[in-house]
Amino acid sequence: MVTARRIPVATVARLPLYLRALDELALERIATISSDELAGRAGVNGAQVRKDLSHLGSYGTRGVGYDVAYLVREINRQLGLSENQRVAIVGAGNLGQALARYGGFPARGFEVVAAFDTDPAKIGSRFGSTVVQPVSEMATVIADEKVSVALITVPAAAAQSAVDAAVAGGVRSILNFAPTTVSVPATVALRHVDLGIELQILSFYTRRADETVAAAGPE
Amino acid sequence: MVTARRIPVATVARLPLYLRALDELALERIATISSDELAGRAGVNGAQVRKDLSHLGSYGTRGVGYDVAYLVREINRQLGLSENQRVAIVGAGNLGQALARYGGFPARGFEVVAAFDTDPAKIGSRFGSTVVQPVSEMATVIADEKVSVALITVPAAAAQSAVDAAVAGGVRSILNFAPTTVSVPATVALRHVDLGIELQILSFYTRRADETVAAAGPE
DNA sequence: CCATGTGAAAGCGTTCACAGCG
DNA sequence: CGCTGTGAACGCTTTCACATGG
Numbered sequence: 001m002v003t004a005r006r007i008p009v010a011t012v013a014r015l016p017l018y019l020r021a022l023d024e025l026a027l028e029r030i031a032t033i034s035s036d037e038l039a040g041r042a043g044v045n046g047a048q049v050r051k052d053l054s055h056l057g058s059y060g061t062r063g064v065g066y067d068v069a070y071l072v073r074e075i076n077r078q079l080g081l082s083e084n085q086r087v088a089i090v091g092a093g094n095l096g097q098a099l100a101r102y103g104g105f106p107a108r109g110f111e112v113v114a115a116f117d118t119d120p121a122k123i124g125s126r127f128g129s130t131v132v133q134p135v136s137e138m139a140t141v142i143a144d145e146k147v148s149v150a151l152i153t154v155p156a157a158a159a160q161s162a163v164d165a166a167v168a169g170g171v172r173s174i175l176n177f178a179p180t181t182v183s184v185p186a187t188v189a190l191r192h193v194d195l196g197i198e199l200q201i202l203s204f205y206t207r208r209a210d211e212t213v214a215a216a217g218p219e
Numbered sequence: 220m221v222t223a224r225r226i227p228v229a230t231v232a233r234l235p236l237y238l239r240a241l242d243e244l245a246l247e248r249i250a251t252i253s254s255d256e257l258a259g260r261a262g263v264n265g266a267q268v269r270k271d272l273s274h275l276g277s278y279g280t281r282g283v284g285y286d287v288a289y290l291v292r293e294i295n296r297q298l299g300l301s302e303n304q305r306v307a308i309v310g311a312g313n314l315g316q317a318l319a320r321y322g323g324f325p326a327r328g329f330e331v332v333a334a335f336d337t338d339p340a341k342i343g344s345r346f347g348s349t350v351v352q353p354v355s356e357m358a359t360v361i362a363d364e365k366v367s368v369a370l371i372t373v374p375a376a377a378a379q380s381a382v383d384a385a386v387a388g389g390v391r392s393i394l395n396f397a398p399t400t401v402s403v404p405a406t407v408a409l410r411h412v413d414l415g416i417e418l419q420i421l422s423f424y425t426r427r428a429d430e431t432v433a434a435a436g437p438e
Numbered sequence: 439c440c441a442t443g444t445g446a447a448a449g450c451g452t453t454c455a456c457a458g459c460g
Numbered sequence: 461c462g463c464t465g466t467g468a469a470c471g472c473t474t475t476c477a478c479a480t481g482g
Contacts, residue, residue: 007423010451016419020398034463043400046463047453054465062459062464079419080426087418098317104398104415148425149418173421175414179239179323181262189424191417195394196323198410199368200235200298202392204226205408206367207299229473253441265441266475273443281482282440 007078011052015075017042018049022072034065084109086146088171090162091153092117092125092132095177099151100128113145118158135165142169149173156180226297230271234294236261237268241291253284303328307366307390309381310373311336311344311351314396318370319347332364337377354384361388368392375399 021041025033035053036046053059053066056074060066076082087110089096099105100112115127116135123132133141142150142165150166152159152174159178166174173189176182179197184190240260244252254272255265272278272285275293279285295301306329308315318324319331334346335354342351352360361369361384369385371378371393378397385393392408395401398416403409 008451012423013420015423016413016416017400019419020416021400035465036463041400043402045453047455048451050464051452051466058465060464063462064460065463078423080422081419085418085422094317094320098313099414101313102414105418108415108418110415110418149421172425175417175421181236181240181260183262189421191421193412193414193417194235195318195321195412196327196329197235197239198394198412199304199324199327199329200238200300201232202368202394202408202410203299203304204231204234204297206391227472255441264475266477267473269442270444270474277443279442281442281480283482284441 007055011055014042014044014048014052015079017044018052019072019075019079022068022075025068026072031068032065033068035060038066081109084111085148086111086113087149087151088112088114088116088138088142088145088147088166089127089151089153090116090135090138090166091155091158092119092122092127093153096151096153097127099153110149114141114147116141135162138162138165139169142166142171147171149175152176152178152182154178226274230274233261233263233267233271234298236263237271238291238294238298241287241294244287245291250287251284252287254279257285300328303330304368305330305332305364305366306368306370307331307333307335307357307361307364307385308346308370308372309335309354309357309385310371310377311338311341311346312372315370315372316346318372329368333360333366335360354381357381357384358388361385361390366390368394371395371397371401373397
């Protein structure tokens with residue numbers, strides 16, 4: 001076993017994928033799974049599954065495979081999903097509303113407990129199980145409500161100040177949907193989701209497929 | 220200059236980031252930019268910008284920097300964004316509706332021309348500038364409308380069949396929002412966006428920051 | 439003199455292949 | 461015997477450092 005602490009970033013990014021596959025296996029009442037089968041369900045290579053899991057410890061049984069329930073527990077523990085996390089949505093536009101109604105959050109232990117917007121017309125309106133509050137109150141409410149995750153769904157121009165307010169309130173991690181680069185202190189985890197960027201990347205590969213076919217190219 | 224064709228995947232994933240920064244520069248009437256400044260705005264390292272751009276050709280001027288307008292054109296060309304792309308949204312739920320109303324698509328040359336759902340209550344209802352059609356018609360409509368991109372926003376259980384129908388209609392690329400792994404032929408480009416997974420990855424780093432005060436972030 | 443463009447070095451991540459254990 | 465766990469090989473990415481050219 002590798003020294004356990006220090007899990008590579010690439011491995012961390014795949015653990016939720018394994019978790020998803022393992023949850024399905026549990027529903028199918030499958031108690032044990034080999035690395036190759038789990039790999040098939042997660043869409044990766046078998047050796048990769050074994051190496052990734054070896055970073056968590058030696059949880060498999062040679063000649064048999066991995067215990068599904070045990071692995072689910074261990075991955076959940078490593079990802080810090082054992083206790084619920086409190087989420088705030090900043091920006092009550094289309095995307096913010098869709099996220100608030102999204103059913104996948106509670107299932108995974110993420111609870112939306114606050115929402116914010118600058119638009120006076122939106123403030124006070126119902127928003128999932130909470131109510132939209134003014135952005136000016138954000139830092140206070142986030143601190144009071146012990147929010148640990150902020151989802152930023154404001155326009156690009158407002159993103160950095162929204163992030164700053166969330167950080168001031170004591171948020172530990174931020175998922176930024178605004179199409180702009182924002183910065184946070186090193187103590188706060190940050191990730192981006194940008195639909196436009198995903199589509200542009202896809203566009204490149206679509207185009208290359210055209211050329212390859214047309215040219216009957218190399219590779 | 221490197222022989223131009225064969226741009227590394229990691230570079231392709233950053234080109235849209237540069238494009239975003241360059242568009243802002245153009246709005247600010249800035250005509251020329253150095254690799255270090257562009258890097259600052261895109262949140263990456265200067266050497267990386269230079270190496271990435273060198274894959275497209277020698278578009279900079281030593282001692283001066285890069286011409287903003289020229290670079291915008293070249294990156295757009297490489298990403299295949301020169302002409303508009305026709306998009307279909309499969310699944311008219313919360314997320315599908317939010318995507319249909321999302322303002323960022325037209326600005327980037329992505330036009331939503333069709334939407335599909337299985338729910339009879341939704342079929343026929345307005346959906347952005349189009350109308351929801353039955354999933355059973357999908358392959359035909361996608362072919363007729365010359366749709367090249369499909370956004371999959373159906374529940375996990377329906378994702379693979381939705382993808383198969385989109386592929387049958389002749390779609391060139393797919394952006395999958397359903398929380399499950401799907402497969403496509405090698406000729407179709409595929410990417411995943413999964414909110415739950417993003418939150419779980421963030422959760423890991425949040426937790427690690429708690430344990431060790433100093434934390435190297437993700438991304 | 440300044441900033442690009444690029445070899446070379448260093449760092450990561452993936453895949454192979456097999457020893458070793460249940 | 462089957463499947464894990466892991467060194468070692470390989471390939472990709474990032475970063476460095478500097479020659480090169482406007």
